[in-house]
Amino acid sequence: MKISLNKKESISRRKIIPFIGLSLLIPFFGFQNYKEETATKNEEEYQTLLKSDGTIVKVKVNTIEKAKILKKNISTKSFFSWLGRKL
Secondary structure: OOOOOOOOOOOOHHHHHHHHHHHHHHHHHOHHHHHHHHHHHHHHOEEEEEOOOOOEEEEEHHHHHHOOOOOOOOOHHHHHHHHOOOO
16 A cells, blocks of 8 residues: 655635635725725815815815914805905
């Protein structure tokens, strides 16, 4: 009785199934949530504002917090006069 040591083991379907199952569990570990948090941080850094000529400008939130507020809660009439439009 000779035992052959040169016999190569082939990869069977039974050995592949656990790897496929583990790869399907990867999304449940939370890797996807990390990418969403970094994306929201980048979106929060800028805010869209309106200039007096009617164009839209993106401004950093830090700049807005440090800015001096001249008037709070302006009326619609004064807003349209600032834009140069008639009501």
